[in-house]
Amino acid sequence: MKSGFVGIIGRPNVGKSTLLNSILGEKIAITTNRPQTTRNSIRGIYTKLPEHYEDGGIQIVFIDTPGIHKPKSKLGEYMTEKAVNTFKEVDVIMLLVDDEITSGPGDKYILNMIKDVNTPKILIINKTDLLEPDKFKRIYDYYESTGVFDKIYGISAVTGQNVDVIMSELEQYIDEGPMYFPQDMVTDHPERFIVSEIIREKLLLYLEDEVPHGVAVEIESYKEEKNIIRIGAVIYCERKSHKGIIIGKEGKKLKGIGKSARIEIEALLGMKVFLELWVKVRENWRNSDTALSNFGYKE
Numbered sequence: 001m002k003s004g005f006v007g008i009i010g011r012p013n014v015g016k017s018t019l020l021n022s023i024l025g026e027k028i029a030i031t032t033n034r035p036q037t038t039r040n041s042i043r044g045i046y047t048k049l050p051e052h053y054e055d056g057g058i059q060i061v062f063i064d065t066p067g068i069h070k071p072k073s074k075l076g077e078y079m080t081e082k083a084v085n086t087f088k089e090v091d092v093i094m095l096l097v098d099d100e101i102t103s104g105p106g107d108k109y110i111l112n113m114i115k116d117v118n119t120p121k122i123l124i125i126n127k128t129d130l131l132e133p134d135k136f137k138r139i140y141d142y143y144e145s146t147g148v149f150d151k152i153y154g155i156s157a158v159t160g161q162n163v164d165v166i167m168s169e170l171e172q173y174i175d176e177g178p179m180y181f182p183q184d185m186v187t188d189h190p191e192r193f194i195v196s197e198i199i200r201e202k203l204l205l206y207l208e209d210e211v212p213h214g215v216a217v218e219i220e221s222y223k224e225e226k227n228i229i230r231i232g233a234v235i236y237c238e239r240k241s242h243k244g245i246i247i248g249k250e251g252k253k254l255k256g257i258g259k260s261a262r263i264e265i266e267a268l269l270g271m272k273v274f275l276e277l278w279v280k281v282r283e284n285w286r287n288s289d290t291a292l293s294n295f296g297y298k299e
């Protein structure tokens, strides 16, 4: 049996969570077109066992991380710290990019940080379905010239192109090890966490501009009955005006958010769900240690 850990890192919005879901064939990490969607490290477990157990199988725990960015709040600091700490815990680092290196400090900052880490590093150029061949080549050549990476691949996390190729490549870097998790487990996060993330995803999708980055979701009650699961969740936002936007005219916005979240939660849990949402204001929570710890953004 082989087993090990692989870290998926990169700037916000490059497709890290989409890749995790694509590898697992299941959605455990939320994805949106907004940067800074992921706030915690999300662990996804990939297990492949042969028919005959004695032939050995493989289990890879993927760690999807928040996009590395220049933090503007304590929440941002937590997010970047989560991503950076991952470097030290994994057997392979996968750095995802989706564009040429920017003149700004972002990509260079990440490169500088990982170049001296003594762990195999694979560069993944994602979104090849959107990249012109010339551009792809420029990205490839640049990263190859840095000498930091053991391998470079182009993939599309959305179409699945080359995802199988990187999976077999990764297997070569994973050593003998124990089976850390049961065969049918895709993540070790509790269902409640995934449920709160689904609600947050819908908030990110339905809301404009500055509002979504200031929201947090807390599950207040979670009651499993015979035929239904009753879930109560509080959406925290930073301003009174934001609360109005989230609720919308005659409560329509919140209703829409609740409905699309409920449908997805029902599919996840395989049961009927009654979802109740409240909106509360908690000013500047992104800089409050207590709030961050309540919302699970601090150990």
Ligand SMILES: Nc1nc2c(ncn2[C@@H]2O[C@H](COP(=O)(O)OP(=O)(O)OP(=O)(O)O)[C@@H](O)[C@H]2O)c(=O)[nH]1
Binding pocket: 010, 011, 012, 013, 014, 015, 016, 017, 018, 019, 030, 031, 032, 033, 034, 035, 036, 037, 038, 039, 065, 066, 067, 068, 126, 127, 128, 129, 130, 155, 156, 157, 158, 159
């Ligand atoms: N066309 C295309 N879009 C992609 C691909 N991979 C991801 N995307 C899109 O890119 C956006 C960002 O994807 P995410 O998976 O949320 O990105 P992320 O790196 O996890 O972002 P953060 O959590 O904010 O750091 C979403 O709109 C995805 O649908 C791809 O291969 N092709």
Ligand SMILES: [Mg+2]
Binding pocket: 016, 017, 018, 029, 030, 031, 037, 038, 064, 065, 066, 067
């Ligand atoms: Mg993400």
